[in-house]
Amino acid sequence: MLEELLFQIELGLPQIVLGLVNGAFYALLSLGLAVIFGMLNVINFAHGAQFMMGAFVAWMLLNWVGIGYWPALVLSPLIVGAFGVLIEKTMISRLYKLDHLYGLLLTFGLALIIEGIFRNQFGSSGLPYAPPEALGGPPVDLGFMFLPKYRLWVVVAALGMSLATWLVIEKTRLGAYLRAATENAALVQAFGVNVPRMVTLTYAAGVGLAAFAGVLAAPIYSVNPQMGSSLIIVVFAVVVIGGMGSILGSVVTGFGLGLVEGLTKVFYPEASSTVIFVIMAIVLLARPAGLFGRA
Amino acid sequence: MAQDRRSLLKTAAAAAIAPALGAGLAGLPGRARAQGANTLKIGVLNDQSGVYREISGPGSVACVRQAIQDSGIAQRGVNVEVVFADHQNKADVGSTIARQWIDRDGVDVIVDVPNSAVALAVNAVVREKNKAYFNSTGATTDLTGAQCSPNTVHWTYDTYMLAKSTGGAMVKTGGDSWFFITADYAFGHALERDTTRFVQAAGGKVLGNVRHPLQSTDFSSYLLQAQQSRAKVIGLANAGTDTINSVKQAAEFGVTRRGTKIAVLLMFINDVHSLGLKAAQGLVCTESFYWDLNDRTRAFTGRVKGAMGGNYPAMSHAGCYASVLHYLKAVGDMGVAAAKASGAEAVARMKAMPTDDDCFGQGRIREDGRKLHPVYLFEVKSPEESKGAWDYYKVLQTTPADEAWRPLSEGGCSLVKS
Numbered sequence: 001m002l003e004e005l006l007f008q009i010e011l012g013l014p015q016i017v018l019g020l021v022n023g024a025f026y027a028l029l030s031l032g033l034a035v036i037f038g039m040l041n042v043i044n045f046a047h048g049a050q051f052m053m054g055a056f057v058a059w060m061l062l063n064w065v066g067i068g069y070w071p072a073l074v075l076s077p078l079i080v081g082a083f084g085v086l087i088e089k090t091m092i093s094r095l096y097k098l099d100h101l102y103g104l105l106l107t108f109g110l111a112l113i114i115e116g117i118f119r120n121q122f123g124s125s126g127l128p129y130a131p132p133e134a135l136g137g138p139p140v141d142l143g144f145m146f147l148p149k150y151r152l153w154v155v156v157a158a159l160g161m162s163l164a165t166w167l168v169i170e171k172t173r174l175g176a177y178l179r180a181a182t183e184n185a186a187l188v189q190a191f192g193v194n195v196p197r198m199v200t201l202t203y204a205a206g207v208g209l210a211a212f213a214g215v216l217a218a219p220i221y222s223v224n225p226q227m228g229s230s231l232i233i234v235v236f237a238v239v240v241i242g243g244m245g246s247i248l249g250s251v252v253t254g255f256g257l258g259l260v261e262g263l264t265k266v267f268y269p270e271a272s273s274t275v276i277f278v279i280m281a282i283v284l285l286a287r288p289a290g291l292f293g294r295a
Numbered sequence: 296m297a298q299d300r301r302s303l304l305k306t307a308a309a310a311a312i313a314p315a316l317g318a319g320l321a322g323l324p325g326r327a328r329a330q331g332a333n334t335l336k337i338g339v340l341n342d343q344s345g346v347y348r349e350i351s352g353p354g355s356v357a358c359v360r361q362a363i364q365d366s367g368i369a370q371r372g373v374n375v376e377v378v379f380a381d382h383q384n385k386a387d388v389g390s391t392i393a394r395q396w397i398d399r400d401g402v403d404v405i406v407d408v409p410n411s412a413v414a415l416a417v418n419a420v421v422r423e424k425n426k427a428y429f430n431s432t433g434a435t436t437d438l439t440g441a442q443c444s445p446n447t448v449h450w451t452y453d454t455y456m457l458a459k460s461t462g463g464a465m466v467k468t469g470g471d472s473w474f475f476i477t478a479d480y481a482f483g484h485a486l487e488r489d490t491t492r493f494v495q496a497a498g499g500k501v502l503g504n505v506r507h508p509l510q511s512t513d514f515s516s517y518l519l520q521a522q523q524s525r526a527k528v529i530g531l532a533n534a535g536t537d538t539i540n541s542v543k544q545a546a547e548f549g550v551t552r553r554g555t556k557i558a559v560l561l562m563f564i565n566d567v568h569s570l571g572l573k574a575a576q577g578l579v580c581t582e583s584f585y586w587d588l589n590d591r592t593r594a595f596t597g598r599v600k601g602a603m604g605g606n607y608p609a610m611s612h613a614g615c616y617a618s619v620l621h622y623l624k625a626v627g628d629m630g631v632a633a634a635k636a637s638g639a640e641a642v643a644r645m646k647a648m649p650t651d652d653d654c655f656g657q658g659r660i661r662e663d664g665r666k667l668h669p670v671y672l673f674e675v676k677s678p679e680e681s682k683g684a685w686d687y688y689k690v691l692q693t694t695p696a697d698e699a700w701r702p703l704s705e706g707g708c709s710l711v712k713s
Contacts, residue, residue, distance in 0.1 A: 018515050125349040128571030139549050148547045221512050222539045230510050265516040273508035
């Protein structure tokens, strides 16, 4: 009995670590969605495509300009973020007064177009992108498993970025403006704050977070045009479970669901792609506003 | 807020339905043009936008056009038109397009059709309408087994031949204990089942398996489970991006560094291209065609490359070329009117003639519709060994045509008279 239990733990422990790595991506992506939804009230369905663009821009920087991983980690989110500014200014900003449906359909259509363009240009089977020298090499021995250094870095980077985003929104003056503008935009504008520009930059920041996650993902997953669409549905479930627009909720739920999914992969792998949706259904029934949402 | 959430969920549901609607529209093939009795129409039905685009997609269309040109049939006064459509890896979309093509647009031949589920659906439609069907990119052996059809030729490869070539070779070189990472659908199950048979027949054993949902992104968990089983070989019974992600992550976790071997049961040269030689080097895989195999394959590749948009032909593309070329020879033999009147007659004529083309050399088509040619086991070169673009494979082993494929008696095809 005890032996059986020890065996299960030995089997489970590495999966918990791996679950954290996947959770890191869920957390980063749902964080961007939460920021955008919280401030703009737009459901950004193009998030997966923007994640994919982040990975592709990193690839282009390396192969066309010769710029490596570390600068790309900064440059790619900036470039994709600038693209976000363009989209927000020309299209999304026209939809704030309308029903959610319009924003969702617009961003969904954009996602299809962006993916189509990349597929036409780069094909669908993907491009290689090697991890940076410093994080390559043999995996680290954790005693119960070997973990590639790069995966460790992903968890650290995602946690750091989540913390930074939370600090900016909850603890700085800029964050206070943002939160105030969500409650009452007209009043904040009356105090002399340029609300439309703030909203544009918020969208760009959310998009930048997606691109940052994309660069992080490039060395692990195949860089291909559909890499975002296979993640984004799960990420939406994470956002719904955590509570729409809740920063803390999306980070905690992201990592938490990564863990749950990781464990499912050991005990009943066939269900690993559905377990998150089962949890979503239960949460919606028991706590319709999500675990961290305000009802 | 609660009201907000409800409308949000409704919207999300609407968005989930939207792709299905869009798919219906995108699937509509172009309207037919008027055509005379001396016109043949070939429909290339494959994945133009998803995971199998690189191994089928526009490359297959280019190869079919090349076959028409090489056949010289236009000089004999026969006009051949090519149409193509995207089946989006959905069996219902595929069979709807096949029906429309045949009923409305006068298509005589359907070629390519990756994805076993779609391949079988189209198989039934073509048989019902008595047209001709050359499957190149589908893997299921059912096409020449339980669901074999007098209208169908299965040209390029199947799960049996992959399992025998790769599985058999791995056991011979000492890989006698296996763990499978399998895509959880018909294709993956069939490939795992067939490989298990060859492993066990050669004295090896299977220590375990794990089934993953189609199009997963993270395989590290499965790879660790495979490692914990202490199997000497990890068999990947999946395809496309699933395989690419598995191999990439196996390299990342240093799985092969400790002596475990990876057997990729289905890989195309385009997958190697996408992985890069650094991650793919040393992998062993089976194909029935490689562009740099001999003078004839190089000549073929030289002719078709320009139309393939930077891609190189894989065995799946070569199969589209060779099957159409052979069909047009049969048409030249029996006449356009007879070939159009009955797909089964055209296929019977193809079976009666020996095949000979630049891609697969000399061969023949068996009575159950199985095309027979040699099968090659390749090893992926290291970056140092590779001398140029797409110089990826070296031949490890050649299985002659009469040993490579499932024996006629084992398929259970009703066309085979015992």
